[in-house]
Structure formats: structure tokens, C-alpha cells
Amino acid sequence: MQRKTYATINGDILTENVKEIIKKYPDYKYYFGVVKNNAYHHGTKSVLDLIKGGVNYLAVSSLEEAIKVRKYATEIPILCLEPIHLDYIMDAINNNVTLTVESLEYAQKLIKMDLYDTLKIHLAIDSGMHRLGFFDSEELKEAYDLLKENPHILIEGVFSHFATSGVMDPYFDKQVKTFLEITKSIPLKEIPIVHMGRSLTLVNHPKLSFCNGIRLGIILYGFSQSRKEGKSLQSKLRKLKRTWLQKKYKCSKTILENDLSLKTAMELYTETISIRPVHKGDVVGYNTFKIEEEGYILTLPIGYADGVNKSFKYVYINGEYLKIVGDCMDMLLVFSPKKFSIGTKVEIFGTHIPISSVCKVLGINAYHLFNQISNRVVRVHIHENEEEEITY
Ligand SMILES: Cc1ncc(COP(=O)(O)O)c(C=O)c1O
Known part of the structure; x- marks a missing residue:
């Protein structure tokens, strides 16, 4: 690695996270690891750590992503959550990728194809997100019957995706009801895998009895989403309001704390590549910051093209939290009252600046933070104390 800007990915932590989740929520048969967008930008190699922990199905967004995952994991089934263009169905079969069938029109076109090998499919149901999936029970039945007749097609799963987290939210219950209403035209019990939930569903709701699969994304990467009940008056009032809402709208049980x-x-991490003295009254960067005391500008080879801009506010260097005073596409400028040498290691987030605090400062959630750290940043996979640099 020439440009010393890198994200370390601790694979052992990912494995432990999966084990912990399965230990605490053991009632599912299928634990899908959602590894879209380069495993939430942890790097596709992370699929091996997730599988080691117990994930037994993977889910991605596109065939391209599935093929990248296949380079690391040859056996595990992979569900493509978006419909794959019919021109590429053979690539899906050849790479053992499970297809999402989300409309009657798609099913009608699919059965006309000359399939020579078994194609696994999952039927997507639109239970309220209005994004993908069957929304009409009769159309679902027609598609089911057509697909069932085809000797090369295996209807392996049915799924849906919640539009809301469902905490004190009557819309969550409505989505479950809609799913059951739409699927009443097909023999749901005969379909091997039924999955509706994601990370928040797992921790916020009792298990849905008819689901034996759960798709897990953000939780695998370290976010338990536990909301501790505080002891303050404000927390007590919030709890009272929630209980009142739950009764008023007859919401099903939600669990906030886990x-x-x-x-x-x-x-x-990155490291300093240049350092220069600055004086009171100097203006640094693209005229972004006026210096008010004598000190130094440290130049770091990381910028908004890597996903880091001056909204990040601080970096951590050798026991000091130092202010970011300028950003460019490729570099950040940091003010330090004291001199550091070139090549000093700099933490952008990690042990001293936790991801949760960066998210708070930036006003974004962890999904956005992970996904904005671009692929230009080298990923260093750590596994049982061994390190491997990978550029995706
Ligand atoms: C269809 C689908 N299922 C599951 C997930 C995983 O969600 P989460 O990261 O909240 O667990 C996603 C994430 O975008 C998704 O689109």
C-alpha cells in the first residue's frame, strides 16, 4: 500500500457477532447475511467470516455482486434481492444464484426461457414498502402455478421487506397482515424458506411464527440497536407515551432493549504526509479556516473522494484530538498546536473515535457511514492476527 489510507476490517469480530446473534436468537433455520455493496463496504472477503459465524445464506443486490461473492464463497446459496435481467439468467444458474421473482410479467417471461438446469427462485411480496414484489394475491397465484409447472424452476422461498422498524407502529402489524393476505392464495407452508425481517425486526419484535428465515445486515457489522430505558423524567414520560400509543393503536409487542x-x-486510518507551521491570521485550505494561534497544519492523504470531509470534525493522533480545518477531494488539513513528524499514524475512527460518535456528529446512521467510505480506501482484513490488504 503506497498511500497509507486504509480501513481495517476485523474478521474475527464479524464471526463473533454472528455467533452472538445466533446464540441469543436461535429460533431461525436460515440466517441470511446481507452483504450487498461489498458487504456494507467491509469488503467481500468478509463473507468468509460471516459464514464461519453461522450465516447459511447470503443476500446481495445484483448479479455482479453475487459473482464477486462467489470468488470467495463457492458453496453457500446467494439470493439476489433485485430481479436479474432475463438476458443474464444463465449466469445466475451457473453461479448458483437464487432469483427474486417479483411480478407476474417477470414470471411469464422467465418460464418461456430455455432453462437447462435448476433455477432456485424466491417470490417477493410487497407488504407495504411499494418498492418490489407481488401486491395482488391472484397474480401471485397465477405466477406460482406457472413457475411450479416448470421442471427447471424450484420455488424455494417467499419474502418481503418491512418499510418501517415497527416500534409502536401500527403499520408494522399492517404489513404482516398484508403479507398473509397476499400469500393466502399459495401454499405458504409448503415453501421451504419464508423470510420477512431484517436486523431491527429481529431485535424489536417477537419471532413471526410463519417465518423461518431472517435477513441480517447492519447488526452483523456491530449495531445491536438496543435502546436502553433511561431513568430520567424525560425517559419515563417517553415510556408512558409509548405505552399509551401501543394501547390506542393496539400495536403488537415491541422490545426496545436487548x-x-x-x-x-x-x-x-491514515498518516501525515506533510507538515507546515502556520501563524495567527493565516487562512488555510480553500479559505476555509482562519488560524487563531501559532501551530502546524498536518496534511492527511484522505478526502471526500474517500468518504471523509471536514464534517468529521476531529482526528486522533498520539493521545491528542485534533481539529479538521480543511478538506479537499483527496486530502484533509488538521490543525495542531504541536509538531508531529511525517508518517505519524492518524485515526479517523476506531478505538478513540467510535463510529457511533462520528455518526452523531455527522447526523447520519451507520449504514450511510459505512457506505460512504469509498472503495479507493484499501481494506486490510485481519483474521487471527494475520493481515491481508485488498483493493476492491
Ligand atoms: C431486502 C433487504 N433485506 C434485508 C436488508 C438488511 O437490512 P438491515 O441492514 O437493516 O438488517 C436490506 C438492507 O438494505 C434489504 O434491502
Whole structure:
């Protein structure tokens, strides 16, 4: 690695996270690891750590992503959550990728194809997100019957995706009801895998009895989403309001607090590549910051093209939290009252600046933070104390 800007990905942490989740929520048969967008930007190699922990199905967004995952994991089934263009169905079969069938029109075209090998499919149901999936029970039945007749097609699963987290939210219950209404035209019990939930569903709701699969994304990467009940008056009032809403709208039970012990696996580092003295009254960067005391500008080879801009506010260097005073596409400028030498390691987030605090400062969630750390940043996979640099 020439440009020393890198994200470390601790694979052992990912494995432990999966084990912990399965230990605390053991009632599913299928634990899908959602590894879209380069495993939430942890790097596709992370699929091996997730599988080691117990994930037994993977889910991605596109055939391209599935093929990248296949380079690392040859056996595990992979569900493509978006419909794959029919021109590429053979690539899906050849790579053992499970297809999403989400409309009657798609099913009608699919059965006309000359399939020579078994194609596994999951039927997507639109239970309220209005994004993908069957929304009409009769159309679902027609598609089911057509697909069932085809000797090369195996209807392996049915799924849906919640539009809401469902905490004190009557819309969550409505989505479950809609799913059951739409699927009443097909023999749901005969379909091997039924999956509706994601990370928040797992921790916030009792298990849905008819689901034996759960798709897990952000939770695998270290976010337990536990919301501790505080003891302050404000927390007590909030709890009262929630209980009142729950009764008023007859919402099903939600669980806010959980005892999952998970860790984040990604840390982001760079190092100083230049240093210069600055004086009171100097203006640095693209005229972004006026210096008010004598000190130094440290130049770091990381910028908004890597996903880091001056909204990040601080970096950590050798026991000091130093202010970011300028950003460019490729570099950040940091003010330091004291001199550091070139080549000093800099933490953008990690042990001293936790991801959760960066998210708070930036006003974004962990999904956005992970996904904005671009692929230009080298991923250093750590596995049982061995390190491997990978550029995706
Ligand atoms: C269809 C589908 N299922 C599951 C997930 C995983 O969600 P989460 O990261 O909240 O667990 C996603 C994430 O975008 C998704 O689109």
C-alpha cells in the first residue's frame, strides 16, 4: 500500500457477532447475511467470516455482486434481492444464484426461457414498502402455478421487506397482515424458506411464527440497536407515551432493549504526509479556516473522494484530538498546536473515535457511514492476527 489510507476490517469480530446473534436468537433455520455493496463496504472477503459465524445464506443486490461473492464463497446459496435481467439468467444458474421473482410479467417471461438446469427462485411480496414484489394475491397465484409447472424452476422461498422498524407502529402489524393476505392464495407452508425481517425486526419484535428465515445486515457489522430505558423524567414520560400509543393503536409487542454484545469491525486510518507551521491570521485550505494561534497544519492523504470531509470534525493522533480545518477531494488539513513528524499514524475512527460518535456528529446512521467510505480506501482484513490488504 503506497498511500497509507486504509480501513481495517476485523474478521474475527464479524464471526463473533454472528455467533452472538445466533446464540441469543436461535429460533431461525436460515440466517441470511446481507452483504450487498461489498458487504456494507467491509469488503467481500468478509463473507468468509460471516459464514464461519453461522450465516447459511447470503443476500446481495445484483448479479455482479453475487459473482464477486462467489470468488470467495463457492458453496453457500446467494439470493439476489433485485430481479436479474432475463438476458443474464444463465449466469445466475451457473453461479448458483437464487432469483427474486417479483411480478407476474417477470414470471411469464422467465418460464418461456430455455432453462437447462435448476433455477432456485424466491417470490417477493410487497407488504407495504411499494418498492418490489407481488401486491395482488391472484397474480401471485397465477405466477406460482406457472413457475411450479416448470421442471427447471424450484420455488424455494417467499419474502418481503418491512418499510418501517415497527416500534409502536401500527403499520408494522399492517404489513404482516398484508403479507398473509397476499400469500393466502399459495401454499405458504409448503415453501421451504419464508423470510420477512431484517436486523431491527429481529431485535424489536417477537419471532413471526410463519417465518423461518431472517435477513441480517447492519447488526452483523456491530449495531445491536438496543435502546436502553433511561431513568430520567424525560425517559419515563417517553415510556408512558409509548405505552399509551401501543394501547390506542393496539400495536403488537415491541422490545426496545436487548443484551446483544456486538462490536464494530471497521476502523479507519491514515498518516501525515506533510507538515507546515502556520501563524495567527493565516487562512488555510480553500479559505476555509482562519488560524487563531501559532501551530502546524498536518496534511492527511484522505478526502471526500474517500468518504471523509471536514464534517468529521476531529482526528486522533498520539493521545491528542485534533481539529479538521480543511478538506479537499483527496486530502484533509488538521490543525495542531504541536509538531508531529511525517508518517505519524492518524485515526479517523476506531478505538478513540467510535463510529457511533462520528455518526452523531455527522447526523447520519451507520449504514450511510459505512457506505460512504469509498472503495479507493484499501481494506486490510485481519483474521487471527494475520493481515491481508485488498483493493476492491
Ligand atoms: C431486502 C433487504 N433485506 C434485508 C436488508 C438488511 O437490512 P438491515 O441492514 O437493516 O438488517 C436490506 C438492507 O438494505 C434489504 O434491502
